[in-house]
Amino acid sequence: MTRITIVTKLRFAAVIAPIILLIATLFIAYGFHLFGALPAALHDNQYQASDAANSMEAALYKMDWGRAQPDGAEIVRDQQREFAGAVDTARAHASTQAQLDAIEKIAETANPIFDAMRASSSGGDNFEPQMRDLQGKV
Numbered sequence: 001m002t003r004i005t006i007v008t009k010l011r012f013a014a015v016i017a018p019i020i021l022l023i024a025t026l027f028i029a030y031g032f033h034l035f036g037a038l039p040a041a042l043h044d045n046q047y048q049a050s051d052a053a054n055s056m057e058a059a060l061y062k063m064d065w066g067r068a069q070p071d072g073a074e075i076v077r078d079q080q081r082e083f084a085g086a087v088d089t090a091r092a093h094a095s096t097q098a099q100l101d102a103i104e105k106i107a108e109t110a111n112p113i114f115d116a117m118r119a120s121s122s123g124g125d126n127f128e129p130q131m132r133d134l135q136g137k138v
Contacts, residue, residue, distance in 0.1 A: 055086035
C-alpha cells in the first residue's frame with residue numbers, strides 16, 4: 001500500500017504551482033492590457049465627439065459667412081453637408097441617451113433653418129436669431 005506523506009504532497013504542490021501561476025499570469029496580463037487601453041479609447045471617443053461639435057460650429061459660421069458671397073448657395077450647400085456629417089459623427093460617439101437626445105434636438109432644429117436657407121435668396125438677416133439659437137444648442 002502506498003502512503004502519501006507530507007513530503008509527497010509538497011513535491012506535488014511544487015510541480016503544480018508554476019503551472020497555476022503561468023495560467024494566472026495570462027489572465028493578469030490580459031487584465032492589464034484591457035484596462036490599460038481603456039483610458040486611451042475613452043479619450044479618443046471624447047476627442048472625436050468634441051471635434052464633431054467644433055465642426056458643427058465651424059459649418060454654421062461658414063454658412064452665415066457664405067450667404068453673402070457671390071457663390072453663396074454652393075458654400076451653404078457644402079457646409080450643410082459638413083454639418084450633417086458632423087452630426088452623424090457625434091451620434092456615433094455619443095455615450096449616453098441624454099447626449100443622443102441633445103444631438104437629435106440639434107438636428108431637428110437645423111433642418112428647418114437649412115430648408116429655409118435653400119429656399120430664400122442670399123440676402124436678408126431673418127436667419128440670425130435661428131442661427132444663434134442653433135449655435136447655442138451646439
